[in-house]
Amino acid sequence: MTAPLPAPQQSLGDVAELPTVTFGHRSLMWWGTLGFMVIEGWTLALITAMYFYLRQNFHSWPPLINGQPLTPSLTIPTINLIVMLVSMAPAYLAARAAKRLDEGGVKLWLLISSLISLVIPVLRWYELWALNVRWDTNAYGTAAWTIVGTHASLLVLDVADTLGLTLLYWVRRMPIKAMSDVADNSFYWYFMVLVWVPLYLIVYVGPHLFF
Amino acid sequence: MGPDAGWTSYPPLSGPAYSPGHRVDVWAQVVTFTEIAALVAAVNIIVTVFKMRAPGMSLNRIPLFVWSQLVVSFMIVFAMPAVATASTLQLAADRAVSTQWFNPAEGGDALLWQHIFWFFGHPEVYIIFLPGLGFITPIIETFTRRRVFGYTAIVLANITTGFFAFGLWVHHMFATPIPELGQSLFTAASMLIAIPTGVQIFCWLVTLFSGRPRLTAAMLFILGFFFTFVNGGLTGVMLASVTFDKQVHDTFFVVAHLHYVLLGGAIMPLFAAFYYWFPKVTGRLLSETLGKWNAWLFIIGVNVAFFPMHILGLNGMPRRIYTYLAETGWGPLNALVTLGAVIVVLSVALFVVNAAISWRAGRLASANPWDSYGLEWATPSPAPNYNFVNTPVVLGRHPLWDTGSPLPVITGLRSDRREVLITTTFDARPDHRHKHPRASIWPFVMALAMGITWIGSIFTPWAILVGLGITLLVMLGWGWASSQDIEVERVDTEDRIVEAA
Numbered sequence: 001m002t003a004p005l006p007a008p009q010q011s012l013g014d015v016a017e018l019p020t021v022t023f024g025h026r027s028l029m030w031w032g033t034l035g036f037m038v039i040e041g042w043t044l045a046l047i048t049a050m051y052f053y054l055r056q057n058f059h060s061w062p063p064l065i066n067g068q069p070l071t072p073s074l075t076i077p078t079i080n081l082i083v084m085l086v087s088m089a090p091a092y093l094a095a096r097a098a099k100r101l102d103e104g105g106v107k108l109w110l111l112i113s114s115l116i117s118l119v120i121p122v123l124r125w126y127e128l129w130a131l132n133v134r135w136d137t138n139a140y141g142t143a144a145w146t147i148v149g150t151h152a153s154l155l156v157l158d159v160a161d162t163l164g165l166t167l168l169y170w171v172r173r174m175p176i177k178a179m180s181d182v183a184d185n186s187f188y189w190y191f192m193v194l195v196w197v198p199l200y201l202i203v204y205v206g207p208h209l210f211f
Numbered sequence: 212m213g214p215d216a217g218w219t220s221y222p223p224l225s226g227p228a229y230s231p232g233h234r235v236d237v238w239a240q241v242v243t244f245t246e247i248a249a250l251v252a253a254v255n256i257i258v259t260v261f262k263m264r265a266p267g268m269s270l271n272r273i274p275l276f277v278w279s280q281l282v283v284s285f286m287i288v289f290a291m292p293a294v295a296t297a298s299t300l301q302l303a304a305d306r307a308v309s310t311q312w313f314n315p316a317e318g319g320d321a322l323l324w325q326h327i328f329w330f331f332g333h334p335e336v337y338i339i340f341l342p343g344l345g346f347i348t349p350i351i352e353t354f355t356r357r358r359v360f361g362y363t364a365i366v367l368a369n370i371t372t373g374f375f376a377f378g379l380w381v382h383h384m385f386a387t388p389i390p391e392l393g394q395s396l397f398t399a400a401s402m403l404i405a406i407p408t409g410v411q412i413f414c415w416l417v418t419l420f421s422g423r424p425r426l427t428a429a430m431l432f433i434l435g436f437f438f439t440f441v442n443g444g445l446t447g448v449m450l451a452s453v454t455f456d457k458q459v460h461d462t463f464f465v466v467a468h469l470h471y472v473l474l475g476g477a478i479m480p481l482f483a484a485f486y487y488w489f490p491k492v493t494g495r496l497l498s499e500t501l502g503k504w505n506a507w508l509f510i511i512g513v514n515v516a517f518f519p520m521h522i523l524g525l526n527g528m529p530r531r532i533y534t535y536l537a538e539t540g541w542g543p544l545n546a547l548v549t550l551g552a553v554i555v556v557l558s559v560a561l562f563v564v565n566a567a568i569s570w571r572a573g574r575l576a577s578a579n580p581w582d583s584y585g586l587e588w589a590t591p592s593p594a595p596n597y598n599f600v601n602t603p604v605v606l607g608r609h610p611l612w613d614t615g616s617p618l619p620v621i622t623g624l625r626s627d628r629r630e631v632l633i634t635t636t637f638d639a640r641p642d643h644r645h646k647h648p649r650a651s652i653w654p655f656v657m658a659l660a661m662g663i664t665w666i667g668s669i670f671t672p673w674a675i676l677v678g679l680g681i682t683l684l685v686m687l688g689w690g691w692a693s694s695q696d697i698e699v700e701r702v703d704t705e706d707r708i709v710e711a712a
Binding site for chain 2 (some may be wrong): 013141156178
């Protein structure tokens with residue numbers, strides 16, 4: 001069909017001078033990222049609540065197997081926590097370079113972020129076994145594995161995102177708009193690391209205190 | 212293939228011991244797949260409402276339908292993770308990799324399923340009918356030519372309903388062993404939620420009485436909503452009482468209640484919305500004569516079908532049975548229920564005929580056939596996919612009634628790429644221009660990868676790992692494709708604006 005000609009309209013302003021790329025809470029992707037942080041943080045909170053709910057079904061927590069408590073080991077989880085906290089520094093520097101449109105800085109700090117981020121999933125694998133219980137041993141093992149495993153899925157995704165961004169920045173000329181994506185990637189990384197701190201305390205340190 | 216453990220899939224029935232095979236896995240993984248889609252859509256709607264409004268549409272000028280969608284989206288964000296967790300991380304995992312969530316022998320807990328399922332399930336009821344409540348305001352305003360009474364009260368009632376909806380789930384579990392204090396709390400909360408809904412109903416009634424309603428088909432459905440939904444709400448308050456609830460637990464009384472609420476609260480407004488917005492979508496009006504028959508038959512049919520169920524339930528007829536003995540005396544009322552169902556079928560058949568005929572040969576609709584006020588009525592019918600040539604500026608809650616047509620606009624968005632205006636969250640002042648991505652095959656490829664992952668995961672947990680790998684590769688491909696799009700942009704680095712590519 002032919003659309004009718006638009007009637008003359010009064011213009012109350014012109015937006016041609018407005019920016020087309022912004023950072024942080026002004027940009028759409030930042031809000032989208034925040035939305036997924038809420039969903040994923042809430043999922044982890046629900047699983048943690050269920051971990052405590054199941055506590056009422058056991059006489060001791062962690063439960064005893066052959067008279068021995070299933071307390072988790074602390075060495076690998078603590079090392080990984082430190083590595084994760086340290087990894088926030090290159091993430092921050094990459095975001096800062098992105099906001100200054102400093103492409104050299106972005107490439108450097110993304111590369112360093114990537115190298116550190118590769119270590120974390122490997123440590124996470126040993127961290128799962130540091131629980132000293134299998135997921136199918138009992139409900140305690142199930143809940144602990146699910147908390148650590150669910151967080152591991154966020155971790156793997158963000159590592160992959162960081163590696164992908166790094167690869168693209170090193171092999172291609174990237175549009176300037178991607179600078180905002182680099183900043184959002186760091187924003188998600190902070191979330192992924194910071195949400196782990198209470199989970200680490202609950203799953204690894206908690207059993208030593210509760211028992 | 213069909214799931215066979217009921218729509219609530221309670222363990223232990225749905226667990227590995229009593230439901231071997233993959234039937235329940237279909238339920239579990241398709242539920243999660245769907246909820247992930249719902250979550251993505253909810254984030255999309257929240258961001259759109261917060262950042263992409265027409266300039267001038269401050270928070271206190273957002274149409275009430277959009278408010279209800281915003282509240283629903285927030286509810287989805289907090290409700291759907293519960294059912295996705297329950298179905299995939301718990302039920303499917305118990306079945307596929309022997310986790311012990313619901314196995315009491317290893318410290319698991321079958322009742323935990325009911326908690327987490329209903330923590331999703333009860334908000335879901337409100338997720339279903341809050342959009343229905345959102346349809347009502349513009350339809351009443353349009354057909355009474357009155358601005359709604361109590362806009363702010365309705366917005367606050369919407370938000371309050373969204374919060375309270377998360378505090379009611381245990382009333383689905385009154386027949387399980389829960390502490391008395393818990394019973395009292397959830398009884399109180401279940402009664403409390405009637406208040407914000409009541410506030411909205413009173414605001415609409417005041418609006419109706421202050422004008423002279425035009426009884427179009429859409430308006431008849433809204434009047435049907437008042438009659439039917441309020442009855443359903445009242446039985447809801449009755450059911451909130453533990454003693455009464457236990458008396459009618461699992462009887463037809465509950466079936467009557469939920470159909471009054473959902474047919475009255477969601478389906479009748481949905482029909483009204485269909486009549487109201489059909490011309491904007493198709494460019495043609497639905498037949499009003501058939502529409503009025505549709506409305507009257509539906510309202511009468513629903514009440515004939517479901518009112519007798521209250522009495523049947525009080526007489527002890529249980530839910531989920533396919534037959535009963537003649538001596539129970541339930542026969543005559545059940546015959547009446549069947550008659551009501553036939554009337555509903557007739558009504559819906561008329562609706563289908565009406566929609567099919569009107570789609571092809573209905574009366575042509577002008578841009579604003581109802582003389583309404585919303586921005587959508589300023590576009591031609593059917594609305595073009597770009598909506599507006601220039602973005603309109605909003606100066607009040609009822610743009611076309613406040614400023615008349617044509618609406619004032621802002622100019623300066625580029626038309627040689629998909630540029631949209633981003634506005635500030637509270638006051639909707641123009642903030643920056645955003646370039647949407649070009650059309651691309653990659654989102655579809657991503658959807659395929661996700662579909663393969665979830666369908667595969669019905670049969671083997673390894674599909675999750677393989678699917679994750681494919682999905683990550685698709686992510687990289689998508690990033691690679693979109694990085695080709697190099698253009699000069701105006702970058703706001705927070706201390707200056709730089710032109711760069």
